[in-house]
Amino acid sequence: MSEYPIKVVIGKPGLDGHDRGAKVVARSLVEAGMEVVYLGLRQTPESIVAAAIDEDADAVGLSVLSGAHMTHFKRVRELMVDQGLGDRLLTGGGIIPTKDQETLTALGVGKLFGPGDDPGTIAEYIRDWVRTHPRMEAK
Amino acid sequence: MAQFQKTSALSHGIDLTPALWKSFLAGQRQACARLITKVENEPDSIAEVREKLAGRIGKAVRIGLTGPPGVGKSTLSSAIALGLANRDHRVGVIAVDPSSPFTGGAFMGDRIRMENLVGDSRIYMRSLASREGHGGLSPATPHVADVIEAFGMDRILIETVGVGQAELDVLDCTDMVVLILQPSTGDAIQSLKAGIIEIADIIVVNKSDLPGTDTVLQSLRFVYSLGGSNRRPAPPIIATSCQQNEGIDKLVDEIEGAAATLIESGRHEELRRRRIVNEIRSGIQRRLWERYIAESDVERTIERVARDLVQNGESPYAFVRDACSRIELKSRPKEA
Numbered sequence: 001m002s003e004y005p006i007k008v009v010i011g012k013p014g015l016d017g018h019d020r021g022a023k024v025v026a027r028s029l030v031e032a033g034m035e036v037v038y039l040g041l042r043q044t045p046e047s048i049v050a051a052a053i054d055e056d057a058d059a060v061g062l063s064v065l066s067g068a069h070m071t072h073f074k075r076v077r078e079l080m081v082d083q084g085l086g087d088r089l090l091t092g093g094g095i096i097p098t099k100d101q102e103t104l105t106a107l108g109v110g111k112l113f114g115p116g117d118d119p120g121t122i123a124e125y126i127r128d129w130v131r132t133h134p135r136m137e138a139k
Numbered sequence: 140m141a142q143f144q145k146t147s148a149l150s151h152g153i154d155l156t157p158a159l160w161k162s163f164l165a166g167q168r169q170a171c172a173r174l175i176t177k178v179e180n181e182p183d184s185i186a187e188v189r190e191k192l193a194g195r196i197g198k199a200v201r202i203g204l205t206g207p208p209g210v211g212k213s214t215l216s217s218a219i220a221l222g223l224a225n226r227d228h229r230v231g232v233i234a235v236d237p238s239s240p241f242t243g244g245a246f247m248g249d250r251i252r253m254e255n256l257v258g259d260s261r262i263y264m265r266s267l268a269s270r271e272g273h274g275g276l277s278p279a280t281p282h283v284a285d286v287i288e289a290f291g292m293d294r295i296l297i298e299t300v301g302v303g304q305a306e307l308d309v310l311d312c313t314d315m316v317v318l319i320l321q322p323s324t325g326d327a328i329q330s331l332k333a334g335i336i337e338i339a340d341i342i343v344v345n346k347s348d349l350p351g352t353d354t355v356l357q358s359l360r361f362v363y364s365l366g367g368s369n370r371r372p373a374p375p376i377i378a379t380s381c382q383q384n385e386g387i388d389k390l391v392d393e394i395e396g397a398a399a400t401l402i403e404s405g406r407h408e409e410l411r412r413r414r415i416v417n418e419i420r421s422g423i424q425r426r427l428w429e430r431y432i433a434e435s436d437v438e439r440t441i442e443r444v445a446r447d448l449v450q451n452g453e454s455p456y457a458f459v460r461d462a463c464s465r466i467e468l469k470s471r472p473k474e475a
Binding site: 003004005006007026027029030031032033034035036037038039040046047050051053054055056058083084085130131134135 | 149151153168169171172173175176179180181238239242243244245246247248250251254257258263264265266268
C-alpha cells in the first residue's frame with residue numbers, strides 16, 4: 001500500500017482579519033509533512049465546506065479570533081455532517097473558553113487550540129486523529 | 140528525507156465501491172473528490188479507475204497555463220474558468236503547487252485567488268501538490284484530468300507551479316499551452332528564447348495595468364520576429380489585467396478559437412493519440428519494473444552493485460544488460 005500525506009483545508013470565517021495565527025499553523029503543518037489548502041480571509045462556512053468537499057480534505061481547520069467561534073464552528077460542523085463530511089475532523093483555534101470548548105465537543109467539533117499552544121502539538125493531534133479515524137466509504 | 144515524509148503519511152486505501160461509482164456517475168462532487176484522491180494517492184489503482192472511465196474521456200480540451208511565479212496564473216485561471224463557464228462550458232481547474240522536497244508537505248494558496256469559483260456547479264477546482272513531479276506538475280495530473288473529464292467537464296485548465304525556463308511537463312498533458320508573463324520582465328524574455336517560450340500557443344502579458352507593458356510586448360514581438368527552428372507560427376500575444384477586467388474576454392475568445400481549430404484540424408485527436416502512446420509506454424515500463432523488482436532481494440542486489448560500482452568506478456550498464464536478459468528469458472513462452 002502506498003503512503004501519502006494528510007490534506008488539511010484552513011480558512012478564516014467571518015470578517016476578522018487577524019490571519020497570522022492561521023498562517024503560522026498552516027506553515028507548521030507543511031513542516032510536519034501535510035498538504036495544506038489555505039483559503040485565507042473572509043470565508044463563509046459554506047465556502048469552507050465547499051472547498052473541503054472538492055479538495056477531499058482529511059481535516060478542516062478554522063481560525064476564529066472575533067469571538068464568534070460558537071456560531072462558526074457550529075455552522076461549519078452542521079454543513080460538514082449534512083454534506084457527507086461527518087467522518088472528517090473539524091479543528092481550529094482562537095480564544096476559546098473551556099466551557100465553549102465543551103459545548104462544541106458535544107457537537108462533534110474536535111480539539112481547539114489557543115495562545116501558547118505549540119504548533120507541533122496541533123500537527124500531532126491532527127495526525128493521530130486522522131490515523132485513528134479512517135473514512136467511512138459508502139457501500 | 141523519507142523519515143520526514145512518513146511523519147504525516149497515511150495508508151488507508153479507498154475502496155472503489157459500487158456506491159462510490161454510482162454517486163460519481165450521478166454527478167456527486169464528493170465522489171469525484173474521492174476518485175481524484177484515489178488516483179493521486181494510489182498509483183496502483185490507476186489502471187482500474189481508467190478502465191471504469193473508458194468511454195467518458197477524450198473529448199475535452201485540456202489547456203495548460205504556465206509562467207514564472209507571481210505573474211497572476213491563479214487569478215487569471217479563475218477569470219478564464221468563469222469566462223469559459225459563461226460560454227456554456229463545464230470547466231475543470233487543476234492547480235499545482237510545489238511540495239517541499241524535505242518534508243513532503245505543501246502550502247497550496249491558489250484558492251485565495253479563485254474565490255469566485257467556489258459554489259459554482261459548472262466548475263470543479265482541485266489543488267494538487269507537485270509531490271515527486273519536477274517538471275511543473277504532479278505525476279498524477281493527467282489521471283486527475285481524466286477523472287474530472289469523466290465527471291462531465293469539457294474544458295480542463297491545468298495550472299503549473301511557477302516555472303523557470305524548462306519545466307515542460309505541461310506540454311505532454313495538454314492540447315494547448317498559455318504562457319503567462321508580466322511587465323518588467325523584458326530582459327528575462329531575451330533569455331527565454333528557447334524552452335518554455337517555444338511551447339506557447341498563446342502568450343499573455345498579465346497585469347497590463349502596470350508600467351512596462353509596452354516594453355514587454357515589444358520584446359516578445361521581437362523574439363518571435365526572429366523566427367527560428369520552431370515549425371509553429373508565432374502565437375497571438377494578448378495583454379490582460381485581472382484587476383481592471385481588461386483583455387480577459389479577448390483571451391477567452393482566443394482560447395476558444397484555438398480549441399475550435401484544434402478539433403476541426405484533427406490535431407486534438409492526434410495529441411490525444413500521442414498521450415495514449417505515452418500512457419501505454421509508461422504503463423509497460425511500470426509493469427515490467429514492478430515485475431523485476433518483485434523478485435526477492437533484487438532491491439538489495441541493486442544497492443550492493445551500486446556500492447561496488449562506486450568503489451571500482453565501472454559503468455552500471457553491464458548490470459542493466461544482465462537484468463534485461465533475465466527479464467527477456469522469463470517472458471519467453473515455455474517450450475513444450
